[in-house]
Amino acid sequence: MSRWDSWDESRVRVRPNKKGSRPRTKESPDYHDAELARVVQVDRGRYTCAMLEHGESDRVVTAVRAKALRRTPVVPGDMVRLVGDTSGAEGTLARLVLIEPRSTLLRRSADDTDDAERVVVANADQLLIVVAAADPEPRTGFIDRALVAAYDAGIEPILLITKADLAEDPQDPAGLVSHYTELELTTVISGLASGSEQLEPEAVYRLRGMLADKITALIGHSGVGKSTMVNALTGADRATGGVNAVTGRGRHTSSSAVALNLQPAGELNAHRARDSWVIDTPGVRTFGLAHVDPDDVLAAFEDLVDGSADCEPGCAHESPAGGCALDAYVHAGHAGEHGPARLASLRGLLASLSGGEESAAEKKLGSP
Numbered sequence: 001m002s003r004w005d006s007w008d009e010s011r012v013r014v015r016p017n018k019k020g021s022r023p024r025t026k027e028s029p030d031y032h033d034a035e036l037a038r039v040v041q042v043d044r045g046r047y048t049c050a051m052l053e054h055g056e057s058d059r060v061v062t063a064v065r066a067k068a069l070r071r072t073p074v075v076p077g078d079m080v081r082l083v084g085d086t087s088g089a090e091g092t093l094a095r096l097v098l099i100e101p102r103s104t105l106l107r108r109s110a111d112d113t114d115d116a117e118r119v120v121v122a123n124a125d126q127l128l129i130v131v132a133a134a135d136p137e138p139r140t141g142f143i144d145r146a147l148v149a150a151y152d153a154g155i156e157p158i159l160l161i162t163k164a165d166l167a168e169d170p171q172d173p174a175g176l177v178s179h180y181t182e183l184e185l186t187t188v189i190s191g192l193a194s195g196s197e198q199l200e201p202e203a204v205y206r207l208r209g210m211l212a213d214k215i216t217a218l219i220g221h222s223g224v225g226k227s228t229m230v231n232a233l234t235g236a237d238r239a240t241g242g243v244n245a246v247t248g249r250g251r252h253t254s255s256s257a258v259a260l261n262l263q264p265a266g267e268l269n270a271h272r273a274r275d276s277w278v279i280d281t282p283g284v285r286t287f288g289l290a291h292v293d294p295d296d297v298l299a300a301f302e303d304l305v306d307g308s309a310d311c312e313p314g315c316a317h318e319s320p321a322g323g324c325a326l327d328a329y330v331h332a333g334h335a336g337e338h339g340p341a342r343l344a345s346l347r348g349l350l351a352s353l354s355g356g357e358e359s360a361a362e363k364k365l366g367s368p
Contacts, residue, residue, distance in 0.1 A: 028068075031097050034081035037061060038277075039074055039122075040259040047074060047096055049082060050259075061086050063094040072099060076257045076279050077122040077215060106153050106217060109288030112352040117291050121217040121257060121279050126210075127155045130220030130229070133173030133191075134166040139221075140179060144345050145287040146219060147185075148300040152292045155217075157185060158210065162225035164191035182303035182336040186210070190229065204232045211262060215277045222283025230280045235263040238280060257281040294353050301346050303335045317350060 037049035040060075051059040063082050065074060074080065074096065081098035106120040106127065127150040131138045143159065150157040159180065167173035170191065177187055188210070190203035211233065218226050227238035238258075262276040289297070298305060298317065307329025311317065317324045326346075330339035 029097075031081055031083055034083045034097055035086050036100075037063075037080055037082050037086075038259065039076050039078040039080055041076060041256060042074065043256055047080075049080060049094070049096070051082075051086065051088075052079075059086075059088045061088045061094050062092070063096040066095055066097045069096065069099065073119045074099065075119050075122050076259045077124055077217070077277070078102070079123060104153050104155050106149060106155060107291050108149060108284070109290035111286060111288040112290050113355055114288055114290050120219070120281060123215055124153075124155050124217040124279065125214040126216040127153075127157045128160050128207075128211075128216050128218045129157055130160045130162060130218055130224050130226045131176065132163040132166075132224040133161055133176070134163055136221060136223050138174050138176060140176070140341070141345060141348065142221065142287060143176075143180075144300065144349060145289060148289055148292055148297050148349065149287065151300045152289075152296055158216075159185055159187045160190060160207070160218075160229070161187065162190050162229065164189045165194075166191070179338045179341070182338070182342075184302060190225075199228065199232050204229075208233055208262060211278060212272055212276050215259075215279070217279040217281060219281050219284060219287075221285070224283075226280055226283070230260065230278055233262055233278055234260040236260050289349070289353060292353070294350055297349055297353070298346065301342060303339065303342055304329070304346060307334060317347065 036052045038052055039047050040050050041048040045064065047063045047065065049061050049063055051061060061082060063080075063084075079100035079102075080096050081100070082094040083097050084095045085092040086094045102122045104124055105122050106124055107117050108120055109115070109117055127146065129143055129146040129150075131143060138161075147157050159176070161173050161176055164170045164173045169175075170189070172178050173189060177189070180187065188203055188207055190207075191200055192198065193200045207229070218230065220226050230236060230238050257279055259277050259279045262273045262278060264270045264273045294316075298308060304326055307326045308315070308317070310325035310329070312323030312325075315323050315325075317326055320327050326343055329335060330343050333339070335342060
């Protein structure tokens, strides 16, 4: 009798899996006991989180990301769920297992043709676009890009002009206020108090009121004064730096984004301050918009939108020869004194998104 006569499938010997013999399951844990927290800083695979259960935000916990979330970006502002040791004691690590649905997501790319998306912050209500009146020289191209990103993400933009004490006209530093006068854009002007190294208290007071009960992200080039304002608003001690005299660019002082609570002052009590977050981000060199559909760019140019109603269907807004009606709209003065410069900026952005070059002149204030 052959040894195969009595063989059946039940006698098959299964080799153990090299990666482990534990059987897989399609059932995911529900983590019903996971605690709610807000990510306030990300640093080399460690996530600093402020616990939010029962209105608490003083207990800070360090966590690592669960393996299942390895490919999911986790950024400051994210609401997450933690399990494990959430005591916050020195040397302890919790495990980040869930990311709550995001209300907003601010994104950028390295350039306008780079498909790799970089998530900046999550769940922000407002975007504070910080530019200096001088040192470094302001670029309206950056402001326009930030406005496009904010509107695309559903975030309310605010323009903060710093170093107004260095401008010839402190009421309209570098002509930025008049340049955006046709937009419904809230603008705050800040500078140093006369004969002092401290920021003017009026600007800090106004901003604190606007940022109360909100989550606000700050973006801007290095050296424009983001961290200086953050320190004044939160009482933190973020490093500040100057501008390179040769390149005219700021030196990076903030290496990672961090979320901080507003400092209680005046009508802003400690309870409201816990719900008021300011997210300071590192200075950016470029702000790519590869993730934004070109058809959505026009939405950030409120002063030109009405003129597009007379454009031919499918208009790329390149020129009158292509059926664009914006030139006639601007020429008639409907977009205000700065309409020509605004139209040039729009077309520069659209050309860059299509793979063309955006000239340096199109990024400067007041260029035709």
